[in-house]
Amino acid sequence: MRTYNSTDTTSQKEALLNEIKGNLFEYLVAAYLSRLKGCEKAFITSFGGEIKKQFSEYETWLRLNDSELLKALPALCEKTALSLSKRVGEGVDNILVMGKSAGGSHDDRFGEADLLVIKKEQVIPISLKLCKGGAYVNTKSAGLKSFISKYFSRFDEAKEFQKEFTDSVDECFLQMGHELYEMNELDFKGRFDSSWTEAGFSELPGQLDKTMQSVVLNSYYKINQKLYELTQKLQAIDQEKFASSLWPLMGLADPNIIQATCFHSQKQREGNLSRYHFHSVHVYDFDHLASSLKGLELKPLKENISSFEISLGDTLLQIRIKPMNKFTTASYKVNCSIKG
Known part of the structure; x- marks a missing residue:
């Protein structure tokens, strides 16, 4: 603490x-x-x-x-x-x-x-x-460069797909670096070096101008698209293996675990706005989600977004590419969250 x-x-x-x-x-x-x-x-x-x-x-x-x-x-x-x-x-x-x-x-x-x-x-x-109330509930944060090999290890193709994904991530990062350095008349040598900050540019995407920011965001979208494509392939290979691989991503690595989420909302009370008014409690377990297998659906990929969703009945699993604070290092995570 x-x-x-x-x-x-x-x-x-x-x-x-x-x-x-x-x-x-x-x-x-x-x-x-x-x-x-x-x-x-x-x-x-x-x-x-x-x-x-x-x-x-x-x-x-x-x-x-x-x-x-x-x-x-x-x-x-x-x-x-x-x-x-x-x-x-x-x-x-x-x-x-x-x-x-x-x-x-x-x-x-x-x-x-x-x-x-x-x-x-x-x-x-x-x-x-x-x-x-209404928020996605975080269930798993995983390293991007081991995400497929670790959580989809049931598939013989997992290691091959992980290498393909990792190579794609590295390529996206290098492409982003080349583009940013070139537009600012700097020499990119495979990494963001001291010349970037010495030229007065930030390592935080939120502090870049809109043109440079769009280059950074576009690299995240490309990484997300590649992960989506490989996820599609895994589902097509074996739907049952694919479904069982999702449980740890939804916080259900242990089949005996019970998940309880208490939701609160804003409500006007006696002239004051209460931010922590009780809304509902959502309690579910492995059996609850397992019953939704027949309704499992990989939702269509949306443009210009760094996440996609998998529907399991009345529950949505969101998989999101999460960059570190500094975009100048090729460090990313995959954040998973659910909404029921």
């Missing part, structure tokens, strides 16, 4: 807010759920000493920086716990918050889990999100 008392920029403050919001949300949902399941004493025992002090600091920071959120969290968390209660069933011995207690230290066996519901013969992993 970083320093609470000072943040240099708006983006740093927002990042800290999201971190604190997520940590408190996980803790409070677990606390309410433990009360509903009669294991509150065991849950509280998991939190003590430095952990309690840390959560006290969270609350103090929120009280100063977003008191409205601090007031709204208990109701949002209670409704989320109520929605989860039936799904986890009875006979719960304890609930652990992953990474927040000695017993809940991160374990790769439980994938994207934020909570573990402990039973005598079963451990139920739970993934939690708190989002604005």
Whole structure:
């Protein structure tokens, strides 16, 4: 956890807010759920000493920086716990918050889990999100240069397709560099060197003029198009393998995991605009999405956009090319998110 008392920029403050919001949300949902399941004493025992002090600091920071959120969290968390209660069933011995207690230290066996519901013969992993109503919910961030080989490894063609994709990404980056250097009468030698910044040009796409910015964005669109084409090929080879490869991208690497997303929205209340009005809780699991397999459809690719969508019944999986802050390095990620 970083320093609470000072943040240099708006983006740093927002990042800290999201971190604190997520940590408190996980803790409070677990606390309410433990009360509903009669294991509150065991849950509280998991939190003590430095952990309690840390959560006290969270609350103090929120009280100063977003008191409205601090007031709204208990109701949002209670409704989320109520929605989860039936799904986890009875006979719960304890609930652990992953990474927040000695017993809940991160374990790769439980994938994207934020909570573990402990039973005598079963451990139920739970993934939690708190989002604005109607928003896409982030489920996976993956390295672009291993995306296909890692997540579509069931296919014999995965390594071949990954190499083809990586080569295409490198080609797009070099083409972008040549074009930007040439339009500014600079000599491109395969990478963005000191001559770029010495000439007074930014490494952030948002700080370029519109002409140069369009060159950068166009390279992202080309990378997205190539990934879309290879995704099409994978689906055509084997629809069943393709579908099963999507589960980890949707945050369901563990077939036993339950995903719960609490959505909040803005609402006028007593003359004031409330930003954290409870909207709904969406709880689903592997079986819920598996039932949507027959409706799986790769949506048509849109022009001038760095993402595409795969429809599974009433759920959309968005796959987006995510460049790093500086466009001057060939570093990209693939961000996956869902919307139901």
